Amino acid sequence: MRRELEPWLIGRTVRSVELLAPPGPKYRDLHRAPGQRIEGVGRRGKFLILPLSGGDELIVHLGMTGVISQCPPPGAGGKHLRVVMRLDGDHLSTLYFQDIRRFGRFLIVPAGEYGELPTLAALGPEPLDDALTAARFYAALGRSSVAIKPYLLSQRPVAGVGNIYADEALWTARIHPLTPAREVSRKKASVLLQALRDVLSASIAAQGTTFDDYRTVRGEAGSFARRLNVYGRGGDACLRCGRQLSKTVIGGRGTVFCPRCQRLSRAVVRRAKAL
DNA sequence: CGCATTTCCTGGTAGC
DNA sequence: TGCTACCAGGAAATGC
Numbered sequence: 001m002r003r004e005l006e007p008w009l010i011g012r013t014v015r016s017v018e019l020l021a022p023p024g025p026k027y028r029d030l031h032r033a034p035g036q037r038i039e040g041v042g043r044r045g046k047f048l049i050l051p052l053s054g055g056d057e058l059i060v061h062l063g064m065t066g067v068i069s070q071c072p073p074p075g076a077g078g079k080h081l082r083v084v085m086r087l088d089g090d091h092l093s094t095l096y097f098q099d100i101r102r103f104g105r106f107l108i109v110p111a112g113e114y115g116e117l118p119t120l121a122a123l124g125p126e127p128l129d130d131a132l133t134a135a136r137f138y139a140a141l142g143r144s145s146v147a148i149k150p151y152l153l154s155q156r157p158v159a160g161v162g163n164i165y166a167d168e169a170l171w172t173a174r175i176h177p178l179t180p181a182r183e184v185s186r187k188k189a190s191v192l193l194q195a196l197r198d199v200l201s202a203s204i205a206a207q208g209t210t211f212d213d214y215r216t217v218r219g220e221a222g223s224f225a226r227r228l229n230v231y232g233r234g235g236d237a238c239l240r241c242g243r244q245l246s247k248t249v250i251g252g253r254g255t256v257f258c259p260r261c262q263r264l265s266r267a268v269v270r271r272a273k274a275l
Numbered sequence: 276c277g278c279a280t281t282t283c284c285t286g287g288t289a290g291c
Numbered sequence: 292t293g294c295t296a297c298c299a300g301g302a303a304a305t306g307c
Binding site: 025103104118155163211 | 301302303
């Protein structure tokens with residue numbers, strides 16, 4: 001999405017912002033935008049960060065059902081329209097933000113002031129950045145006793161990993177989602193980091209994973225859902241070993257994994273039983 | 276502080 | 292057909 005937005009928005013000046021959602025912490029201070037020029041389109045994890053010429057930043061998070069589009073939603077879709085941002089220029093000069101379940105965010109903050117966004121403030125390194133080495137990733141995992149799956153979702157060891165890609169990468173790396181993060185071996189941590197990079201890169205190339213609502217700026221569905229190995233396949237056969245995939249809840253999130261390919265180590269099982 | 280649980284929100288769907 | 296109950300999950304808030 002960032003790659004789509006950059007050539008469209010960069011250098012444009014915001015003319016007006018219309019807020020159609022009830023104002024609150026998720027939609028705030030948009031009145032500051034008009035008159036400011038969009039200086040860039042950045043991203044950290046799942047947050048879009050657009051620096052503005054007046055020293056502010058426009059922060060956008062899609063939540064799960066957020067959609068940014070160049071054209072107004074057709075027909076009944078308009079009832080979930082939350083923000084209409086008008087820009088200078090006479091071609092594709094309006095940005096529409098829809099958000100069915102209102103888990104998204106669309107707000108303005110002074111640049112770098114993320115006190116209202118603690119996850120962004122404490123975000124881990126970018127998964128595709130070379131600065132994140134296998135050694136650093138392994139060290140980050142060593143700092144937590146939380147199960148690896150919810151730890152990945154916390155955005156702390158690495159930024160931008162959501163439920164779908166966590167399940168996919170853990171399957172690829174053959175790691176049980178309940179494995180305590182600090183019990184993941186150096187070798188497995190390295191394999192997991194590579195699996196995360198591979199699945200994220202492939203999904204970006206496929207323009208994302210569209211299950212229901214996700215759309216590109218041009219309104220197209222992403223095609224990566226067809227290439228998922230585990231997410232959405234609970235009860236089906238594991239594509240590696242044929243065993244029926246398990247569907248459970250871990251950390252309050254639906255989790256699919258292969259009980260044969262992704263085993264807990266005997267040491268972990270023994271300790272869990274002792275408790 | 277760390278960690279687990281609950282909350283927000285609404286469309287879709289299962290079950291009756 | 293129409294009703295209720297429940298599920299999906301990012302991040303933040305709350306509880307312990």
